[in-house]
Amino acid sequence: MTASVFRADALAGRTALVTGASSGLGRHFAGVLAAHGAQVVISARHEDELAAVIEEIGAAGGRAHAVVLDVRDPASVEAGVRAAVAAAGRLDILVNNAGVTVTRPALAMTEDEWRRVVDTNLDGAFRVARAVARTMVEAKSGGVIVNIASVLALRVGKLVAGYVAAKAGFLRLSEALALEWAMHGIRVNAIAPGYVVTNLNRAFLTSPAGETMIKRIPLRRFGEPADLDGALLLLASDAGRYLTGSTITVDGGHTLAWL
Template sequence: MEAIVTGLNPQSAAQVGFDLAGRTALVTGASSGLGVHFARCLAGHGARVAVAARRAEKVATLAEEINASGGEAEALRLDVTDAASVAEAFEGRCFDIVVNNAGIAFNGPALDTPEQDWRQVIDTDLTGVFLVSQAAARAMVAAQRGGSIINIASILGKRVAGGLSAYAAAKAAVVQLTRANALEWARHDIRVNAICPGYIETDINRDFFATEAGQKLVRRIPIRRLGQMEDLSAPLLLLASDHSRFMTGSELVVDGGHLVTSL
């Protein structure tokens, strides 16, 4: 299992209660980036993971990798913007842990943002979170068991940056949706929390952050470095495990102090 464990040593993880053996998890947007990391992390700590995305070949490869490393995974083709696709993914299934990670962004001035691009971001980043959360909660209620829903928001849901109006609006709504669903579903022992990452280095943004413009942005982070995907492992495992059993409606900010910078 060591090949797919990232961010935490398995022995130390077990000591603090991050053993997820016997639990099932769904990770959306698991075809690349953070979704791949989240799936590996959960599988590496014992969960049986369904990796889901529109790119079926990508999640199939990830599932094969996890299984070959000693974990348990299955691949699901899932379009979070399509209610029928979501319903099919949950047919006959009830997950203990659901990670709403699927998301896209449109980068451009609000004055020039096409309606189609606005709707695509909102449909994926907000409506998709709602549809998957709703299906997950309905399955949990029907099975008379609780669970943990983890929404991946962003520091841009709590603060803004230029050229990302649709993304910022969607992520702010995800933060509020997290609170609203947490309030409604607490009576069913369903916990709903969010992680708000700051700037995390990935294959997609690595080249940009190597430029002078990227380095200028990094210098604005109080810790003076980009986040690594492993920095999200402990927050994810906390919310997935029983260590967060008295947490719901919370947002965990993981941003190197970016949100507390002065104006």
């Protein structure tokens, strides 16, 4: 993590659930929230990976619990959110981050591939947001939801039709939930990251086509997970207390110079 402009206790006393925290951005976000004082519940499908993240956060002096949760399975989401509340006491922050992609021409995409992408990135994100919001409403505690969308929710790209459709829907969903849940003191915002090298896209971004893409990014590099810390902490902490229904694009200017 780069030096933070936020105080190390910016999230002291807060609890957070991070989905898709077994790797990539979610794993990084969990560490950042813990480093700023939050007690974190990390979730994903792969328990062994979660154990490694718990160790990492513990070694850095943070507090974390793990909950196995498959966002595609409504029963798993319900049980996972219940387990997260049991572990942390309540949930103040949700980082709705689990996501997958399939890179394939639309004409060749199978029904299964389409369903996997849309069900994970859109339906799954809704399931988790609603299950967590219900606990916040019940506790009358209010809360914060940070939805991890993508620049592909704002502009389109070839070979990722399902991902683009799901992320665009997710961004509108984020606004719709912000509108409905403001009365409960729940702020709902989104981050639209540009390209950050993770398991999701490593093969493409490190290929010659990925190298070409860097030339179209005004800041001339892909993002690093830490580039998202400022937006994450702004939205998750009281510094963002009047922000709801907003999207912060963090992409080195990529959407300004797409082609």
